[in-house]
Amino acid sequence: MWMDHPVWVTFGIWVAAFLTLGIMSFLYRDNPMYKFCEALFVGLSAGYWFVSYYFQNLLPHLIDPLGAGLSSLFGGPAILWSNFLSLVPALLGLMMLLRLVPKIGWISRWPLAFVVGFTAGLRLITFLQSNAMTQLQNSVEPVVRFSSTGSFQGWDSFNTLLVTVGTFCGLFYFFFSKEHKGVFGHLSRVGTWFLMITFGAAFGYTVMGRMSLLIGRIDFLFGDWMHLVH
Numbered sequence: 001m002w003m004d005h006p007v008w009v010t011f012g013i014w015v016a017a018f019l020t021l022g023i024m025s026f027l028y029r030d031n032p033m034y035k036f037c038e039a040l041f042v043g044l045s046a047g048y049w050f051v052s053y054y055f056q057n058l059l060p061h062l063i064d065p066l067g068a069g070l071s072s073l074f075g076g077p078a079i080l081w082s083n084f085l086s087l088v089p090a091l092l093g094l095m096m097l098l099r100l101v102p103k104i105g106w107i108s109r110w111p112l113a114f115v116v117g118f119t120a121g122l123r124l125i126t127f128l129q130s131n132a133m134t135q136l137q138n139s140v141e142p143v144v145r146f147s148s149t150g151s152f153q154g155w156d157s158f159n160t161l162l163v164t165v166g167t168f169c170g171l172f173y174f175f176f177s178k179e180h181k182g183v184f185g186h187l188s189r190v191g192t193w194f195l196m197i198t199f200g201a202a203f204g205y206t207v208m209g210r211m212s213l214l215i216g217r218i219d220f221l222f223g224d225w226m227h228l229v230h
Contacts, residue, residue, distance in 0.1 A: 017225040020217050062086045139167045166194040 022037035069083030092111035099108035143164060145156040169191035172184065180188045222228045 013224055017221060020221060024217075062090055135167065139164050166191070170194055 019037050019040070022033045023041075025031055026034045065083035065086045072083075092114060096108045096111045096115075099105045138160070141160055143157060143161045145153040145160060147153055169187050171191070173180075173188040173191035173195065175184075175188070178184060219229070
């Protein structure tokens with residue numbers, strides 16, 4: 001292919017390096033180079049996702065079913081009424097776009113409420129299956145663990161005990177109908193420690209993900225672009 005030509009490969013590397021340095025220039029201060037790279041990234045992302053959503057959602061779930069339904073309605077072997085059900089989400093989508101019209105923008109609240117309610121119900125079931133039930137299962141397992149040969153497993157027992165204590169102390173912290181004093185206050189304070197450790201681990205995981213992206217960009221600049229590392 002023509003894109004595999006060395007000239008175009010080199011051109012692509014220089015463009016990628018320019019855009020990378022443009023985004024990194026924000027570390028110094030906000031500048032026109034950064035704004036240009038940011039606007040280009042946002043525009044390309046919007047165009048990419050528009051094409052992706054069209055071929056992955058609109059075409060197979062709206063246009064093709066409506067085409068099949070209309071062809072069956074005008075001379076087909078049988079009318080496929082189920083294909084016309086795709087008009088419901090299409091109508092909701094059009095109603096959501098009415099938010100751009102100030103006078104009738106209030107109509108967009110109906111499909112938005114439907115989407116929020118439906119998504120909340122769907123995510124609630126998924127969360128209960130993947131998080132709540134798994135946490136409950138891990139909390140009711142025997143604290144003292146033995147292997148199949150009958151030997152005591154100290155590390156597994158400690159982990160199970162730690163999960164059980166952390167779960168119950170965390171629940172004590174969110175129990176607001178009783179003042180957090182005495183033994184109850186000490187348990188809720190332990191729950192606060194577990195919550196802080198959990199939030200810190202989640203934040204650290206996010207930071208490490210961003211650091212891996214930064215390392216990848218630096219490796220690209222010093223390797224593929226400047227050829228200083230191999």
